[in-house]
Amino acid sequence: MPAPTSPYWNPKTETLPKDQLRALQLTKLQRLVERAWHTSPFHRRLYEKAGVRPEHIKTLDDIRRLPFMTREDWMDNQAGKPMFGDLITRPESDAIRYHLTSGTSGRQPLRVLDSRKDWSWIADMWCYGFWGFGIRPDDKVFFAFSYGSFIGFWGAHYCCEKMGCLTLASGNMTTEQRVKQIVEMGVTVVCATPTYALRMGQTAEKMGIDLKRDGKVRRVVVSGEPAGSIPAVKKMIEDMWGGKCGDTAGMTEIGTIMIFECDHQPGGPHIIEDHFIEEVLDPDSGTPMSYGERGERVVTSFGRGFIPLIRYRTKDLVCKVPHTHCDCGRTGDIYEGGILGRVDDMKLIRGTNVYPRAVEAVVREHAEVEEFQIVIQRVDNVQDEITVKVELKPDQQDCWPRLQAQLGKDLADAHEGLRFNVEQAKTGELPRFELKAKRLQDLRPKY
Amino acid sequence: MDRTTDLLGNPLTVDDIELLDLYRRLKALSGRADLPPVATANVKQAMVMLWNACNDLALLHEEPGCD
Numbered sequence: 001m002p003a004p005t006s007p008y009w010n011p012k013t014e015t016l017p018k019d020q021l022r023a024l025q026l027t028k029l030q031r032l033v034e035r036a037w038h039t040s041p042f043h044r045r046l047y048e049k050a051g052v053r054p055e056h057i058k059t060l061d062d063i064r065r066l067p068f069m070t071r072e073d074w075m076d077n078q079a080g081k082p083m084f085g086d087l088i089t090r091p092e093s094d095a096i097r098y099h100l101t102s103g104t105s106g107r108q109p110l111r112v113l114d115s116r117k118d119w120s121w122i123a124d125m126w127c128y129g130f131w132g133f134g135i136r137p138d139d140k141v142f143f144a145f146s147y148g149s150f151i152g153f154w155g156a157h158y159c160c161e162k163m164g165c166l167t168l169a170s171g172n173m174t175t176e177q178r179v180k181q182i183v184e185m186g187v188t189v190v191c192a193t194p195t196y197a198l199r200m201g202q203t204a205e206k207m208g209i210d211l212k213r214d215g216k217v218r219r220v221v222v223s224g225e226p227a228g229s230i231p232a233v234k235k236m237i238e239d240m241w242g243g244k245c246g247d248t249a250g251m252t253e254i255g256t257i258m259i260f261e262c263d264h265q266p267g268g269p270h271i272i273e274d275h276f277i278e279e280v281l282d283p284d285s286g287t288p289m290s291y292g293e294r295g296e297r298v299v300t301s302f303g304r305g306f307i308p309l310i311r312y313r314t315k316d317l318v319c320k321v322p323h324t325h326c327d328c329g330r331t332g333d334i335y336e337g338g339i340l341g342r343v344d345d346m347k348l349i350r351g352t353n354v355y356p357r358a359v360e361a362v363v364r365e366h367a368e369v370e371e372f373q374i375v376i377q378r379v380d381n382v383q384d385e386i387t388v389k390v391e392l393k394p395d396q397q398d399c400w401p402r403l404q405a406q407l408g409k410d411l412a413d414a415h416e417g418l419r420f421n422v423e424q425a426k427t428g429e430l431p432r433f434e435l436k437a438k439r440l441q442d443l444r445p446k447y
Numbered sequence: 448m449d450r451t452t453d454l455l456g457n458p459l460t461v462d463d464i465e466l467l468d469l470y471r472r473l474k475a476l477s478g479r480a481d482l483p484p485v486a487t488a489n490v491k492q493a494m495v496m497l498w499n500a501c502n503d504l505a506l507l508h509e510e511p512g513c514d
């Protein structure tokens with residue numbers, strides 16, 4: 001059977017004129033708030049406290065009458081009423097999946113449940129992204145993913161089954177085994193975190209495998225780290241793999257992705273606006289930001305029946321631009337540069353703001369670098385020092401100290417002249433990551 | 448429920464009507480208690496997939512009982 005030729009997974013809603021898209025969002029929002037009011041005691045309390053009722057939602061702007069939902073509220077609710085709090089809308093026995101947040105920040109993980117319907121919807125959101133990035137039923141898709149309690153690429157795996165791709169799981173494999181299978185099986189699409197896509201590429205080099213020559217990969221889908229939208233990181237991945245690299249972003253709280261890069265790659269991923277309302281707000285005042293201004297993502301999701309997610313503060317830093325920045329025909333707006341970082345991961349060093357993602361963007365411009373780490377220390381209880389430790393590729397050792405000087409200059413130029421110490425690390429000294437990389441160590445005393 | 452338009456108020460197409468009809472028939476079947484587990488479970492899966500298509504196409508939204 002021939003595959004459909006549409007460039008869109010869902011042509012009807014992905015290309016809806018903006019006014020109709022907004023009307024659809026309003027209809028869905030009204031029904032979502034109504035349902036949350038009647039089935040989620042957590043939300044009922046929140047809304048009663050704020051003096052807002054479902055019938056108050058008459059226009060899309062009325063969303064601002066609804067109080068925010070935070071991760072802290074959710075965790076408190078779970079802790080107070082184990083295991084899932086009274087946020088959930090249905091009995092636990094209706095669920096078919098249980099997942100946890102990855103707990104990257106050392107916090108208590110969040111616990112989530114999904115029904116059959118939720119799980120199918122979760123896969124479908126990935127389908128918007130995979131189809132939109134040019135993946136088709138005849139592709140062979142490899143998941144470099146652990147298939148554990150973290151939701152990660154689980155939904156993407158089911159998306160590929162739904163689309164009819166040959167879907168390869170690799171939870172039990174070492175990096176070497178993964179590289180070998182990708183080549184042996186003629187895999188055409190690889191899914192991984194950006195960090196791990198680079199690591200597999202480096203491992204292939206060490207194994208004497210030229211992925212461009214020996215492999216058939218034409219797409220690398222990355223997720224899980226802001227680096228997926230850094231052009232220099234993408235270029236490194238593309239140079240290693242020989243296929244186009246596309247970013248996606250999601251979160252356990254949603255269960256799936258809410259943004260994806262289309263095949264045209266206009267510089268950022270599209271928002272799946274028929275399933276999500278993505279507000280961009282000033283993180284301090286909560287007022288809406290205009291197109292082109294940075295702010296915090298606040299998400300409302302229409303998909304997951306078990307857990308209504310309404311005006312959820314994500315702490316992700318983004319910059320929204322109109323859909324017209326892309327000529328693919330989708331009417332979903334775009335997050336320029338993807339997820340730019342976390343609202344709370346900014347570091348203040350001697351009066352200058354430093355974001356780990358911005359440092360990574362500079363470091364990755366230098367192809368000689370294999371791995372790096374950012375260390376912040378307080379010297380003599382007074383002076384904050386920032387050091388970038390760099391591990392060079394084995395065959396690039398002689399670029400030092402030229403690289404040291406250049407990197408120091410580039411980092412300073414990107415940070416209002418702030419001085420960065422640049423040090424060389426020994427081969428294999430710095431930690432490697434499979435899931436979310438933790439490349440920043442803030443060793444300053446906390447008080 | 449209004450069976451003549453989608454969530455946007457557009458008249459349903461012949462294909463929309465077919466999809467919705469399949470979904471409703473599967474939903475009714477999956478609610479029956481007298482079928483063998485092999486029928487109920489597989490029909491339920493099929494019903495959920497049909498819900499997914501109808502939901503994405505904005506033919507319906509939510510639908511209690513289709514979990």
Ligand SMILES: [Zn+2]
Nearest residue numbers: 262264326328
């Ligand atoms: Zn596009």
